Amino acid sequence: MFVSHSDLWSMTRATTGLSMRSDPRRPGGISWGPHWVQVRPRAVYGVASEKKKKSPICTADELHYVSVPNSDWTLALWRYLPSPQSQGKPRRNHPLLLLSGVATNAIGYDLSPQSSFARYMSSQGFDTWILEVRGAGLSTYRMDFGKVKQPVDATRDSSVEHGMDGIFPSGFLEARQNSDIVSQIRDVSQRLVNIVEKGQLPVPEQLLDLQGRFFTRLEEFQKQLDLIVKYDWDFDHYLEEDVPAAMEYIRTHCKPKDGKLLAIGHSMGGILLYAMLSRCCSEGRNFGFTSIATLGSSLDYTTSKSSLKLLLPLADPAEVLNVPVIPIGALLAAAHPLASRPPYFLSWLSSQVSAQGMMNPKLFDKLVLNNFCTVPAKLLLQLATAFQEGGLRDRSGTFFYKDYLRKSNVPVLALAGDQDLICPPEAVYETAKLIPEDFVAYKVFGEPGGPHYGHYDLVGGRMVADQVYPCIIEFLNRNDVI
Template sequence: MNMTLNHVGAGLRCFDPVRPDPNVGIRVSLPLFYRRQVILPCPAAFHGVHSECKNKNRRSICTADELHRIPVSNSDWKLAIWRYLPSPKAPLRNHPLLLLSGVATNAIGYDLSPDSSFARYMSAQGFDTWTLEVRGAGLSTHGDNSEEDPELSGGKNSASSSRALGFSNLGASLDTEGTQLKRGGPEVVAKFEELRQTTSLMEIFTGISDRLQAVLEGQQILNYQERVTAYLEEFKKQVELVAKHEWDFDHYLEEDVPAAMEYIKDQCQPRDGKILAIGHSMGGILLYAMLSRSGFVGKDPGLASVVTLASSLDYTPSRSSLKLLLPLAEPAQALNVPVIPVGPLMATAYPLANFPPYVLSWLKAQISAQDMMNQELLERLVLNNFCTVPSKLLLQLTTAFQNGGLRDRSGSFYYKDHLSKSKVPVLAVAGDQDLICPPEAVYETAKLFPKDLVTYKVFGEPGGPHYAHYDLVGSPLVYPCITEFLIQHDMN
């Protein structure tokens, strides 16, 4: 394990991304977007927010005004969607706003705290704001794995939700379940063997976390051991779920996001039947893919305008640090497991990145640039925002690093090929020190849209501040740029 961490660490050193020429091909947003003063709503204005439960065994907390459950057709999934009601003091908006998160993340990244909340900022500007948790993420549940809080019956009008987690021996649990699994056919037996490989991986994480707890004794880290234990128990549940119900990027695109859009339209009744949408990382990739599919078939996507943050359909010309992690997405070559435990990986690695001897000090730069996030918020993000995802999902996303860019599951449809047919205004935003999705990767997709419909913006100046991957969501300096663009296109 140490050899693996050292190998990855050696490859992921910070570099200065090459910024594309903003004058070639597409418009660049005005400087006033960057310099305009940001006024966040005061904490008292955060109506309906409940503070996190003090029970250390409770991890999944909804801080929105309402938590809704959305059924997905032809499946037993119920997607969680967090609603932030528009401030009555703000101007009325014509369209509701959908927020889409990145791969292996939940809604918490858009609402880290009352003083650092992208979702709350948008609702304070008058937008009826909805953050979707796709299948397998956050509070979304499957029919045979539902653990909803009693307060959530009916799906609405509750501002908090949580799950009680108790740690149990993962290996012993799988041994018990294996007796029944092995009675199935060859495919079931093969799946069980994959789960056994996952068990071995989690035993490594458990050992590392136990050792780190001793090493870090006296360091001020937020309930590290309890959080890792909760992640391991949650991971066990996710392994059981993913083994039965695998999914990929196209499931999100064809089923989850359309279900959320229809539900929001039904609740808000926009006069033109359209919504606004913002996607960060994979969330933006989903929006790009939707615009491409709609352009290909000549269908209105139902979007009034789109904002993408650190997103691209084609990473081949960029120096993205994710290229060095591609083997992790190929289970047959690297881990031989059906799922990638992003949450446990991040929780286990966090102390190595932030406390002596700083073995994984490069990890922090992947998330946030220097001086952009304080230590407490970074801990909340790393220890609460990440989930477990199927290998099948990551394998499809890796096609974005191959010639032609991201493809559908059949491998025959290239999503970037039909963006030129889109009729939806797009704001594509990049961070100058984003190592995961560098500016040149963002530009590579943005330049494919009609010139009069796309605006490309890079945040960050030579003298600072600088912006890494998460900073485009977490920094209030970015918000006015997005708000002004959305307001401009919030017309019926």
């Protein structure tokens, strides 16, 4: 199915879920514009790629959509075509897939024309694609190719239920039934109020106050149930559904001769790439990649002093899952003024993202206020297993993703930042050392006297075009062969 939306001006980002703040990139709230549809029977995926009329949020050359099989999610793919500056560069044999970190969207790879990882790669001749996984950026919940539906934080119902065993308690989601109960309670309560009003009976002020508090609590309860239903995914959903769907779409669209892609992943994006290699090794499947590069990523943080040991929800899953989602974007936006302005009560938060002096302040503000979104608690809980003995595990708790990396023959470039507090160099090395030495290159960026590299600086720090990008391009060039 081929879909071209003639008006994507009102496409919005599902970034907060809890509606704790408005997204500065979508003035006026949620608004859905007209669209037109053209159906071609033999195609599989949807695509929106009209340059002039795509969403103004999207700064790529094209915006594509990919439906996830057996899911209500439609993923966004930002495409950057090889630019005129790439003329004279070697002809590229493989498209390049970029994967972002946890709770982030595509903006981190394209902050501005002067600070754009994606644009740099396209200027080197690479057909570059950024995937926004479910719940991130322009990816959409229950989007029908023929009828644009509401985004994740406005949709009211879902038929998707996943029982979780192993790491997570089973029978966690009964939201549809609970939602019906809430509706019935709401109706009964409203009818009682109507009876009182129609009978012109005096209503004590305390009773009105109680009724108001009741509706407030009911609304909060309803929102909680809605969030539980919609934010029902974990790391394995990204690994087994989202990334494969995007890879298949890119392969179909670009038709590389050997059917493979180049891939770069930052933070959780790199973790996904490592996990895919491990899964393929354990199952004897084709990797689908000619090479991968990871930036600040690891499957095992146990030997490091990662700051996430203090920040991730590592409590008992049954207790943590009482809070279905973590609104990372809203929390960071709320904390940002305290971190960036006097008296700098939360200044330590800035160093979690970038080393001092490594980012233009305006771009740093744009990153913090626009790049992060809401994620399910169960996603963070599964990622938290990377801080436990044996490293990251699948949702059953029985498969350790690092166990099969020793069998991989896919070239890997593992990059670390010397002042990365989230994924320190020792954590990056902990995973890199598992890969056969003939297939891995490990490098730490940063010097004792500066410049220093924090977690995001490997993607968009002020020195990356001179130091980091050439290293990545040299690696990609060496492995972009048929």
